Amino acid sequence: MRAQEIGDIKWNKVVGQEHTVSKWWLSEDLAKIEEYLNQMIARGFRPVSIGWTSQFTFVPCAPGEYLCRTAMTVTNGGFYDKVKAAELSDLLVADGSSIVEQYATLGYRAGLIAVRPAAAGPFELTSDLDSRIAEYRARKRYYLLTGLCWFAAAMAFLCNALSFGTISSHWSAFSAITHTIFAFVLPLICVSLFLISSICGLVPAIRYQKAIKRLEAQRDISEV
Amino acid sequence: MMAMGTQGVLTEATYYILLSLYESLHGYGIMQKVTQMSNGRVQLGAGTLYGVLSTLVERGWIVETAQYDRRKEYLITEAGKAAVEAEMLRLAELWANGQAVTRGGQR
Numbered sequence: 001m002r003a004q005e006i007g008d009i010k011w012n013k014v015v016g017q018e019h020t021v022s023k024w025w026l027s028e029d030l031a032k033i034e035e036y037l038n039q040m041i042a043r044g045f046r047p048v049s050i051g052w053t054s055q056f057t058f059v060p061c062a063p064g065e066y067l068c069r070t071a072m073t074v075t076n077g078g079f080y081d082k083v084k085a086a087e088l089s090d091l092l093v094a095d096g097s098s099i100v101e102q103y104a105t106l107g108y109r110a111g112l113i114a115v116r117p118a119a120a121g122p123f124e125l126t127s128d129l130d131s132r133i134a135e136y137r138a139r140k141r142y143y144l145l146t147g148l149c150w151f152a153a154a155m156a157f158l159c160n161a162l163s164f165g166t167i168s169s170h171w172s173a174f175s176a177i178t179h180t181i182f183a184f185v186l187p188l189i190c191v192s193l194f195l196i197s198s199i200c201g202l203v204p205a206i207r208y209q210k211a212i213k214r215l216e217a218q219r220d221i222s223e224v
Numbered sequence: 225m226m227a228m229g230t231q232g233v234l235t236e237a238t239y240y241i242l243l244s245l246y247e248s249l250h251g252y253g254i255m256q257k258v259t260q261m262s263n264g265r266v267q268l269g270a271g272t273l274y275g276v277l278s279t280l281v282e283r284g285w286i287v288e289t290a291q292y293d294r295r296k297e298y299l300i301t302e303a304g305k306a307a308v309e310a311e312m313l314r315l316a317e318l319w320a321n322g323q324a325v326t327r328g329g330q331r
């Protein structure tokens with residue numbers, strides 16, 4: 001096991017054929033993950049698994065040998081759909097795909113990532129406008145909910161910190177420095193981080209909303 | 225048969241999936257049959273197929289006939305056949321009007 005640099009990719013770990021790298025996005029988005037994995041395939045690395053803390057593991061392949069696609073496996077209400085996840089992965093495997101990762105956390109963050117040999121022809125999980133719009137709606141709902149949760153957390157923390165910081169009786173036993181740190185500096189840092197997380201959730205939601213509008217306008221004149 | 229205009233317009237995917245289910249088929253069989261019927265023009269995405277199958281089962285236009293391991297087989301119902309017939313009438317009207325205008329002058 002050793003860190004190794006190939007081209008400009010700095011692998012965290014190389015074990016036999018398996019190369020592992022950490023990849024982070026400020027704003028996590030399935031579309032970005034799909035784009036990244038397709039870029040890695042174009043450079044000759046096929047994804048085989050994604051571990052906790054965004055550890056992507058690849059094995060060498062011919063450049064562009066595979067195509068990667070992603071989908072959310074949630075119900076229309078936005079919750080994890082176990083049946084959909086199972087049936088969709090079965091369909092994909094029957095169609096010659098490999099499931100790179102299938103995840104379901106927090107009850108509403110659920111999806112799958114699949115690859116299929118490019119030689120098998122075009123690879124799309126959604127082949128018409130209706131299902132593409134449904135997929136984008138599911139993604140929008142997820143990112144919107146995530147963004148709003150972080151926003152609510154930021155507001156709750158802010159209110160709590162303000163009320164705590166302004167009640168002087170709490171601070172009679174502390175020095176002025178301690179008071180400043182706990183009443184202003186730490187809350188400010190936390191609220192800022194929560195607000196940044198909120199924006200990171202809301203930005204993809206807005207992007208998907210725009211994509212949905214674009215597809216709906218297209219549907220007015222065409223079905224496919 | 226269902227009256228024209230009461231079901232809305234079927235998408236191409238829905239129409240072909242219903243047509244393919246005049247015989248009992250599982251998901252991957254449907255994908256292959258649709259590709260074959262359309263001479264490779266229509267290639268159903270797995271997500272699209274799953275979504276349409278769920279909707280058609282809910283609507284009672286297809287039913288599950290068997291399940292092997294996790295693979296389910298589906299078959300069209302009488303309501304589904306009526307929907308296909310109605311869609312064929314609509315398509316025939318589109319085709320006839322198109323022919324009349326482009327080949328035979330304005331109707």
